[in-house]
Amino acid sequence: MALELRQQLKLTQQLIMTPQLQMAIKLLQLSRLELMDTIHRELEENPALEEVAEGPGEDPTGESFAEGETSLNETQASPEVAAADSKGREEFDWSGFLDDFSTPSRVPVETEDREAPKYEAFITRKESLNDHLLWQFLMTKPSREDEGIASLIIGNLNKDGYLQVSVEEIASTGAAEPERVAAILSLLQTFDPIGVCARDLRECLLIQARYLGFDRSIITDIISEHLPNLEKKNYKAVCKALKISMEEVVSAVAIIRAMEPRPGRQFSDDNPQYIIPDIYVYKMENDFAIVLNDDGMPKLRVNSLFRRSVGRGRRVGGEAEDYIQDRVRSAAWLIKSIHQRQKTIYRVMESILRYQREFFENGIAHLKPMVLRDVAQDIGMHESTISRVTTNKYAYTPQGIFELKYFFNSSIKRDEGGAIASASVMEKIRQLIAAEDPKRPHSDDKIAQMLKRENIQIARRTVAKYREMMRVLPSNKRKEI
Secondary structure, eight states, rough: OOOOOOOOOOOOOOOOOOHHHHHHHHHHHHOOOHHHHHHHHHHOOOEEEEEEOOOOTTTTTTOOGGTTOOOOHHHHHHHHHHHHHSSSSOOOOHHHHHHHHHOSSOOOOOOOOOOOOOOGGGOHHHHHHHHHHHHHHTTOOOOOHHHHHHEEEEEEETTTTTSSSSSSHHHHHHHHHHHHHHHHHHHTTTTTSTTBSSSSSSHHHHHHHTTTOOTTSSHHHHHHHHHHHTTTTTTHHHHHHHHOOOHHHHHHHHHHSOOOOOOGGGGGGOOOOOOOSSSEEETTTTEEEEEOOOOOOOEEEEEEHHHHHHHHHOOOHHHHHHHHHHHHHOOOHHHHHHHHHHHHHHHHHHHHHHHHHHHHHHGGGGGOBBOHHHHHHHOOOHHHHHHHHTTTOOOEEEEEEEEGGGOOOOEEEBTTOEEHHHHHHHHHHHHHHTSSSSOOOOHHHHHHHHHTTTOOOOOHHHHHHHHHHTOOOOHHHHHHO
């Protein structure tokens, strides 16, 4: 059978992700901080995009996303914009401007030989745990070899101040004797913060007990031998093993609970993450008002010089014309995508407010079951779009600041019909635990029975799952004597 080449025509339909659509989808799922970074990066890379300077002399016809510019064709066809360009905007003499600022200054400039202070000298930073320990060790005037061993020990501490390697490993790495490494480690364990350089929780608590003057006491006996019973609050086993009264055990446990299990916590470099809401919901008499957060958001428009180059039919020619058109098109689509993003967030928040009005008025206990499909059908969008809009977006409400995804949760059936949101059930569990007797805390089975009396059908394992999600200890560890 002979092989041959043939040509044929075929018509097919397929979906293509255009660059403009990809940009719109990308901006839709960005958080507020990521959007700000993207805008600033585009301002640096795209010369056709500029920020509108707010002020009394601002051109009201500037193409900012707040005013809803959607395309360059609309801007070119607008007679108001054309009139504004011809009126009050004269051609600037760039050659004279450059000549004035390229000539040497007539005012003599005094120069000094001394160097200016370093900028880094004025920058403050938080002292780290390693620097704090090394400074204390250098105050003991150690030898160069001891300083190297101490640096190895300090360098192998985690953020909580615990030593992660053994003495033998440090000795082999630093080519030193294990006895010498152990002696330096014992010296470091006496430094501030107390309990640092310990190898486990037991050693950390024993170091703090010795510092407080409780060496060879009931406290050290409990820490050394009965830490698992202490964790389970099995105080009767401790009393029986040490042959002491319950009052002595309770007094010792109170001192142990006041100790610091993570000595390096105060030197943590984890900066707090502040949440800036994307949208505000205010209570206005008997209704609610939705306000988009545009604070700090730059107002964008297409550069007038680039717009005139494209709009007046000037033929630049060559690659320069393609570059200008590409930059102007990219700037216009960015402005349109940002405007569409803000509009979509507003519509989604409106739909959430319609479904969850009782939550905004009365609190978490009145949250209703809702899924992405409900909002998607309400505003006529796809579920994937709603998922992108509600990811990493936060709303300020009369009940607090919540992520938009918080309003979407599963439902739990009631005995007498109807359903309740899982977040509302978690809130009820939290309230039951907060109101319990500390000496007789509620078990997961007891909480499930109490919820059943309120017509909420829920299993014990589900109560345990919700309790763990709220980071609440089980009943045997919540019990107080």
